Amino acid sequence: MLVILLIATIFVGVLAFLGVRKKIILKIFLTSYIFIFLTIFFLPENNPLRLTLGVSLNEWISISFVFLVILGYIVVLKKIKTSNIVKYSSNSSKKNMSDVEIERYARHLVLKDIGGQGQQRLRNAKVLVVGAGGLGNPVSMYLAGAGIGTIGIIDNDVVSLSNLQRQILYREHDVGKSKVFATQKNILEINPHIEIKPYNRLLDSRNAQKLISEYDIIIDGSDNLKTRHLVNFACVKEKKPLISGAISQWEGQISLFDPSKNYPCYSCIFPETDKENLTRSCADVGVLSSLPGVIGSLMAVEAIKEITAVGDSLRGKLFLYDAMSCKTIKIEAERNKNCKVCSINEK
Numbered sequence: 001m002l003v004i005l006l007i008a009t010i011f012v013g014v015l016a017f018l019g020v021r022k023k024i025i026l027k028i029f030l031t032s033y034i035f036i037f038l039t040i041f042f043l044p045e046n047n048p049l050r051l052t053l054g055v056s057l058n059e060w061i062s063i064s065f066v067f068l069v070i071l072g073y074i075v076v077l078k079k080i081k082t083s084n085i086v087k088y089s090s091n092s093s094k095k096n097m098s099d100v101e102i103e104r105y106a107r108h109l110v111l112k113d114i115g116g117q118g119q120q121r122l123r124n125a126k127v128l129v130v131g132a133g134g135l136g137n138p139v140s141m142y143l144a145g146a147g148i149g150t151i152g153i154i155d156n157d158v159v160s161l162s163n164l165q166r167q168i169l170y171r172e173h174d175v176g177k178s179k180v181f182a183t184q185k186n187i188l189e190i191n192p193h194i195e196i197k198p199y200n201r202l203l204d205s206r207n208a209q210k211l212i213s214e215y216d217i218i219i220d221g222s223d224n225l226k227t228r229h230l231v232n233f234a235c236v237k238e239k240k241p242l243i244s245g246a247i248s249q250w251e252g253q254i255s256l257f258d259p260s261k262n263y264p265c266y267s268c269i270f271p272e273t274d275k276e277n278l279t280r281s282c283a284d285v286g287v288l289s290s291l292p293g294v295i296g297s298l299m300a301v302e303a304i305k306e307i308t309a310v311g312d313s314l315r316g317k318l319f320l321y322d323a324m325s326c327k328t329i330k331i332e333a334e335r336n337k338n339c340k341v342c343s344i345n346e347k
């Protein structure tokens with residue numbers, strides 16, 4: 001009997017090593033099992049085939065019992081996992097995930113540290129993306145793919161042909177159209193189970209604070225210093241975490257600003273008097289086409305981590321990426337006690 005079990009184990013191991021699908025291995029295993037059972041049950045004891053197998057009926061019944069216990073354990077374990085997903089879904093303020101959504105987010109649901117509860121947090125989250133350009137595109141695409149329930153996008157620009165070199169959400173037929181409406185249409189084609197709120201206007205001092213107050217996390221992918229400082233000011237006033245990214249030529253940077261938790265704000269690191277950070281216009285100095293993809297994806301990663309409360313955030317840290325040399329640096333950044341924004345304007 002031990003010889004048969006050993007052969008069966010080696011056989012299954014070899015099939016698994018060769019990459020044969022589990023279903024096929026299971027079918028081969030069950031066919032072999034039934035064949036041996038029928039041989040033992042129907043053939044006389046002195047039959048050469050039965051003698052070769054060397055297993056008595058009692059021994060085979062014992063093996064079957066162990067086999068059924070293992071099978072029952074696997075089935076029960078699978079049921080518990082499925083019921084966990086449903087239980088986490090029912091904790092939500094939103095309606096439960098549909099079967100289609102469970103299938104859509106399956107890789108998150110089985111991912112350690114996200115699971116059903118994390119996915120529900122993502123579904124309930126509201127994220128505002130400032131700028132629908134090179135950074136705003138990959139950020140909103142990945143946030144949509146991740147199932148962020150509400151994504152707001154503000155920009156007053158239209159798609160131009162020169163955008164298509166790096167703004168991967170747009171197609172040639174989008175040229176001349178409003179960026180936020182093109183974003184809304186194309187994002188909903190990625191994921192129709194979320195809400196996109198397009199704001200086809202310039203973010204200014206009259207609308208910034210009210211708009212930012214309506215969201216949980218703000219992601220700034222704008223391309224000018226004036227907007228960056230405006231977003232930072234409103235985030236400080238509303239105590240909202242700000243994930244800010246910037247790109248120029250071959251270099252990019254990203255950080256999470258949150259002075260409400262005693263970490264620096266954007267102005268602590270880049271005061272309004274400082275013009276030397278990575279916000280020089282891409283139109284003037286150029287930018288590598290795939291660089292916004294790298295930095296924008298990192299911004300989406302940090303947003304997902306923040307919402308699901310997973311991992312170490314970039315609060316108080318500045319992450320720098322140099323594509324030319326493929327070097328990354330993470331530097332500590334402290335809050336400036338004399339900062340003209342967070343030291344004075346925090347509520």
Ligand SMILES: [Zn+2]
Nearest residue numbers: 265268339342
């Ligand atoms: Zn500050």
